[in-house]
Amino acid sequence: MSALAPVIAVDGPSGVGKGTLCQWLAVRLGWRLLDSGALYRLTALAALRRNAPLEDEDRVAAVATRLEAEFTVRADGGLRITLDGTEVGVELRTEQCGNAASRVAALPAVRAALLQRQRDFRRAPGLIADGRDMGTMVFPDAELKLFLTASAEERAQRRHKQLSQQGLDANLKSLAGEIAERDARDSQRAIAPLRPAADAEILDTTRLKIADVCAWALALTAQRLTLPELR
Numbered sequence: 221m222s223a224l225a226p227v228i229a230v231d232g233p234s235g236v237g238k239g240t241l242c243q244w245l246a247v248r249l250g251w252r253l254l255d256s257g258a259l260y261r262l263t264a265l266a267a268l269r270r271n272a273p274l275e276d277e278d279r280v281a282a283v284a285t286r287l288e289a290e291f292t293v294r295a296d297g298g299l300r301i302t303l304d305g306t307e308v309g310v311e312l313r314t315e316q317c318g319n320a321a322s323r324v325a326a327l328p329a330v331r332a333a334l335l336q337r338q339r340d341f342r343r344a345p346g347l348i349a350d351g352r353d354m355g356t357m358v359f360p361d362a363e364l365k366l367f368l369t370a371s372a373e374e375r376a377q378r379r380h381k382q383l384s385q386q387g388l389d390a391n392l393k394s395l396a397g398e399i400a401e402r403d404a405r406d407s408q409r410a411i412a413p414l415r416p417a418a419d420a421e422i423l424d425t426t427r428l429k430i431a432d433v434c435a436w437a438l439a440l441t442a443q444r445l446t447l448p449e450l451r
């Protein structure tokens with residue numbers, strides 16, 4: 221019998237800092253990383269490239285099923301992502317792409333098409349899973365579930381800084397509006413809405429530095445999981 225590899229599920233709204241925490245945890249523990257948002261972003265991008273209307277559930281689900289995407293880890297823990305054999309860069313990280321991802325993510329057939337692909341990331345020695353429904357739907361049996369929150373204003377500022385660092389144009393005011401729209405759609409959709417699992421540990425990161433968030437997550441990991449790498 222082969223036991224399933226352990227999972228740490230990290231959920232929360234846009235711009236809360238999940239990506240930074242997950243990348244740090246994956247490097248610290250030497251575990252694999254699932255950026256589930258990237259799968260929804262890639263599905264939206266592939267659908268747009270194929271001129272499939274984003275509300276056409278059957279067509280977008282077919283795109284998701286046949287998604288030719290690969291994730292490889294760089295030395296710094298960041299991901300190199302390819303779509304149809306070609307690397308996708310900043311295009312994937314724009315707020316427009318995030319919004320398109322949020323729209324296709326509300327379609328049940330698209331979520332169903334991506335479910336097993338996400339679960340396939342669960343391999344030894346363990347998986348850090350970053351998303352909206354990691355603890356509730358994709359890995360309900362995760363060993364540890366973390367849920368990050370922060371004020372809408374703080375999240376817009378963090379996302380603004382992140383986009384500017386990537387050389388992407390971003391206007392703080394319109395970004396705040398786009399994030400609010402995306403959060404409302406992600407939290408109110410009928411299927412797998414953004415919400416903490418009943419057994420999630422919740423942290424409001426509004427006034428915290430990333431180092432504090434990492435320390436909190438690592439302390440919980442050490443408490444809940446018996447890991448040789450943390451002894």
Ligand code: DC
Pocket residue numbers: 234235256257258260261318319321322325326350351352353354402406
């Ligand atoms: O985490 P992100 O910003 O890359 O995600 C983009 C969108 O994808 C997000 O607004 C909602 C959707 N998403 C989802 O519905 N479920 C996930 N597990 C991850 C992302």
